[in-house]
Amino acid sequence: MSNAIAYVSRDTDGLHWKKVLEDALGPLDFRTLKGGLGNTDDIEIAMAWKPDRGLLASFRNIRLIVSLGMGVDHLLTDDRLPDVPIVRIMDDGLVGQMSEYAIFWALRHHRDIDKYAELQRARTWKALDFVDTIHRRVGVLGLGVIGQDTARKFAALGFPTAGWSRTAKDLPGIETFHGQDGLAALLARSDILVNVLPLTRDTKGILDAGAFAALPKGAYLVNMARGGHVVDADLLAALDSGHLAGAALDVFNTEPLPADHPYWTHPRVHVTPHIAGATNPRTASPGIIENIRRLRAGQPLINTVDPKTGY
Structure with a gap:
């Protein structure tokens, strides 16, 4: 042998x-x-x-x-x-790619780049009201290697940053939550929610109607973990109602994403083909x-x- x-x-x-x-x-x-x-x-x-x-x-x-x-x-x-x-x-290379992905979409939302793109197409010169970075709260679901790196980089940019994990963790400069009660608290203070959780029996479907309702109105979702974390119908409903401002999705319940899936054409959804980290x-x-x-x-x-x- x-x-x-x-x-x-x-x-x-x-x-x-x-x-x-x-x-x-x-x-x-x-x-x-x-x-x-x-x-x-x-x-x-x-x-x-x-x-x-x-x-x-x-x-x-x-x-x-x-x-x-x-x-x-x-x-x-x-x-x-x-x-x-x-x-x-x-x-380490993949970890860096993942945090770059989260920061890109978060900044795109934070600085209203999509709205300015619409104004450009309309040839309209108009400044939009700006939300100060210190008032845009970022929440990171999952504080493993990728989550910790992502949270630290958001905090370094000046965003009030918090993270949630199953068990308690202590990260300098990052507010941390854990357990079921901690999840509710994290969601309630997350204007931008970044998901990097592992997919387990406990986390499958964790981003459902209840989770989206717990987020502040106008919150934005970046999911670069697994599609199985998201209940698709609930996310679409939260987007259509206007409760969520948008979502950047890199992972899906079915991959490749079926050609007839609503995410492809939804005006508040950005789709990438599982490329956040290679x-x-x-x-x-x-x-x-x-x-x-x-x-x-x-x-x-x-x-x-x-x-x-x-x-």
């Missing part, structure tokens, strides 16, 4: 990953879905993104699963997942390389995931 590494993703051929791993570890038995997995009894490690149900369980000698995303919900939907450690990537092998590989070394040396792994909590 060899110590093969399997790249289990249909998105790319995985050769970019092979190069960065071999640069650090030397020659590898690196197999891919597109190139053929060969005898799967040889597979020791699976680097996976949205694998087919039961596929990883068919690797009889697998010892480690690496999520090729910072979220692991794409793995945990498999009810036949083998009982081996799961680790996720920690990608995994970069150059910046994501160090943690994977470290875990391969640790696994083969019998040492404790880093960036491990608890399947019970989903992160």
Whole structure:
């Protein structure tokens, strides 16, 4: 039996990953879905993104699963997942991309850029009333690595920034809330709400009619976490009623977003195709390389995931 590494993703051929791993570890038995997995009894490690149900369980000698995303919900939907450690990537490049995405859409809303675009099309020279930054409150749902980075950057721009997490966290310069009571308090003070929660049993559908009603009138939503957090009908109703000013959505309950979905043409919705953050092998590989070394040396792994909590 060899110590093969399997790249289990249909998105790319995985050769970019092979190069960065071999640069650090030397020659590898690196197999891919597109190139053929060969005898799967040889597979020791699976680097996976949205694998087919039961596929990883068919690797009889697998010892480690690496999520090729910072979220692991794409793995945990498999009810036949083998009982081996799961680790996720920690990608500084992806973290930066995500915070950039949130800040871009928040500033676009904050500075009324879409309204000025309408005035330009109408050839109308008109200054709109401006909301001072210190009066535009930002709330971040989820205070993991991405949420903390995003919250700090909003605070550095002068926005009163708060964050919510399942359990209590302390972040200098950021007001923090936790638990169910804390969620209601966070929503009530969020003029711009940025969602970066992991998708778990507890967070699925968390952005529903009740959550939208709890936001201040005129609030704006940026969802760059998972589509499953949002109840689509409730978001559309909140937008149509005027309670929400708009939404920037990068993730959806069904991807690709169906061509007949109302989001495509809704005047208050901006759609992007799950591009807020892309995994970069150059910046994501160090943690994977470290875990391969640790696994083969019998040492404790880093960036491990608890399947019970989903992160």
